[in-house]
Amino acid sequence: MAITSANQLELLQTAEAVAREKMIDPSLVIEAMEESLARAAKSRYGSEMDIRVKIDRKTGRASFTRVRTVVEDDLLENYQAEMTVQQAKQYMADPKVGDQFVEEVPPVDLGRIAAQSAKQVILQKVREAERDRQYEEFKDRQGTIINGQVKREEYGNVIVDVGRGEAILRRNEKIGRESYRPGDRIRCYVKDVRREARGPQIFLSRTAPEFMAELFKMEVPEIYDGIIEIKAVARDPGSRAKIGVVSYDGSIDPVGACVGMRGSRVQAVVNELQGEKIDIIPWNEDMPTFLVNALQPAEVSKVVLDEDAERIEVVVPDEQLSLAIGRRGQNVRLASQLTGLDIDIMTEEEESKRRQAEFEVRTKLFMETLDVDEFFAQLLVAEGFTNLEEVAYVELDELLVIDGVDEGTAEELQTRAREFIEEQARKALEKARELGVEESLIEFEGLTPQMVEALAEDGIKSLEDFATCADWELAGGWTTVDGQRQKDDGLLEKFGVDLDEAQNLIMTARVMLGWVDPEELVASAAEGDELDAEDGESDEAEA
Known part of the structure; x- marks a missing residue:
């Protein structure tokens, strides 16, 4: 099958037909034809030759050319597709490395095998082009x-x-x-x-939370227009779902807009989701308030949020416990997904027992350390004192508000508290020295003797050891393992050291040891403040 004038136009017609059928660019089909013809020509003239085919987009004429590239003498490898500068002088005037000599070669007469091979190349290229078109279409x-x-x-x-x-x-x-x-x-x-x-x-x-959000966007024009925003979605597919919405127009109720007249809008979504029950909840930036809404229809008595642990404690009336948890824990599970917090639910009776246990522990602490009777210790706990340090170093006036406490009694209480604390510090210091702690760590400002003892028991006995610690090793933190959040206890966590304080202590130790340049530390802190300021300005501008 020779490429003659009789079938030149057929190439273009074939390319147009294939492109129209597969809905791809005709030029991609022609490029596939050019490559297939070039492969066929190489099988005729030699595979080492650089044979190229160009099909005229108007006439359909296919021109076959052989290309040879000028290379350095010591880089000449393929004599059929390359030549030296000296060899190139026979064909070109003033040749340079990188120049190409192009000469036309006679069209090939495609045999049956070559024609079949060319057809396979064209089909492969067309399939690739079709796949690329599909990917580009659906990725958007x-x-x-x-x-x-x-x-x-x-x-x-x-x-x-x-x-x-x-x-x-x-x-x-x-x-x-x-x-x-x-x-x-x-x-x-x-x-x-x-x-x-x-x-x-x-x-x-059909189970993704985003599917429900997109369905509401289709049914509720206010969501599509951006007046109402879906802030969070939690689903138990086919059974129940919770969706948090907020309105940026004070005159529009986000819950009412999503429900629609006589529930028409939400019912359309429910029907699409095979009867999945949907609770539409007003969003609130205050997470405890939002959680109270999310746990509906259960009533909540009290909420305590622990932001560091990303946990929230919910107290409900005894008769509301099963309603708050829901069938198989569904209600509390969906509320947890909606808020992104781990939720602990307890009844008022359980919370009362826990508070009573804490009250008894603190009462016993004051009885043993201050040598006071149970009634007086209970008075201290009832006034909000939780540890010995608060009694020892609080302003005297705060002790005088307790019934039956005069100035002399208050001073005696503080003296006993301070003596006990000093004795505990002395014992901790002795224990730390016995464990081999260096004076550099004992004298480091910011660490109490009890802290030094705790560090020593974990093998941290010098300022150098302390400076190599990570902040979470001292203050503790949370890690996620197999989807479950787990608590990592910090060496100094029981002494009230948080992440920021731990980081400051570690950086101070590194500066004292000369590991960190204090000027660079100040400069990096200034850069951070500037970035925070810029972020604040951009937020104000957006607002």
Whole structure:
């Protein structure tokens, strides 16, 4: 099959037809033809030759050329595609390294095998172009809802026809026990689009929280317009869900807008989600207030937030406990997902018992350390004193407000407290020295004798040892293992040392040892303040 004038125009017509059928650029088909013809020519003239084919986009004429590149004498490897400067002088005037000599060669007569090979190259290129087109089209639709038609079901996974490609809805992404038959219409969320060797893989989901958010955006114009924002979504697919919404227009109720007239808007979402019950909750920046709303319909008596631990403690009336937890823990689990906090729920009776236990522990502490009777120790605890240091170093007036305490009694209490603290410090210091602690660590400002003893028991016996510590080793922290948050106890955590204080102590030790230049430390701190100021200005501008 020679490329003659009789079939030159057929190349362009074929390229146009293939491009139209596959919905790709005709130039990509022509480039595939050029490559296939070049491969066929190489099999005729020699694989080491650099044969190139160019098809005229107007006439369809295919021109075959041989290219030879000028290289350095010692770099000449391929005599068919390269030549030295001296050799190039036969064909070119003043040749230089990198120049190319191009000469036209006769068109090849494609045999049956060569023609088949050329066809395979064209088909491969067309498939690659089609896959690239599909990927570019669907990657922009990631994070949106797509409508499709069920083609078949394989091992529980649903293959969906989405127009110009196929997508997959995995078993774990279906709601409950949904089942589909070929030809059924289906609406899904495009969760991920990946470019793979076998073509773009489009993964759908009906259980993703984002699917519910997008459905509300379709049903509630205020969300689409940005007047109402969905701040958080938590789902137990097919059973129950909670969604937090906020309105940026004081005249619009976000919950009412999402519910719609007689529940028409939320009902449309519920129907799409196979009857999934949806609690629409007003968002609040104050996390305890938002949690109280999220635990509805249960009533909450008290909320205590621990921001460092990202935990929140909720106290509910005894009769409300089962309602707050929900069936199989569903209500509290969804509230936890919505707020991003670990939630501990206890009844008022349980909290009362815990408070009573703490009261008894503190009462016993004051009885043993201050040598006072139980009644007097209970008075101290009732006034809010939690440890011996508070009694020892508080202003005298704060002790005088206790019934039956005069100035002489208050001074005696503080004297006993200070003597006990000093005795404990002396014993801790002796123990630390016995463990081999160096004076540099004992005299380091910011560490009490009890802290030094605790460090020594963990093998930290010098200022150098202390300076190599990480802040979380001293103050403690939280790590996530297999999706569960676990507490890491700090060496000085029981003494009330937090992360900021631990970091300051460690940096001070490093400066004293000469490991850190104090001027660089000041400069970096100033840069951080400038960045914080810039962030604040940008936030104000956005507001």
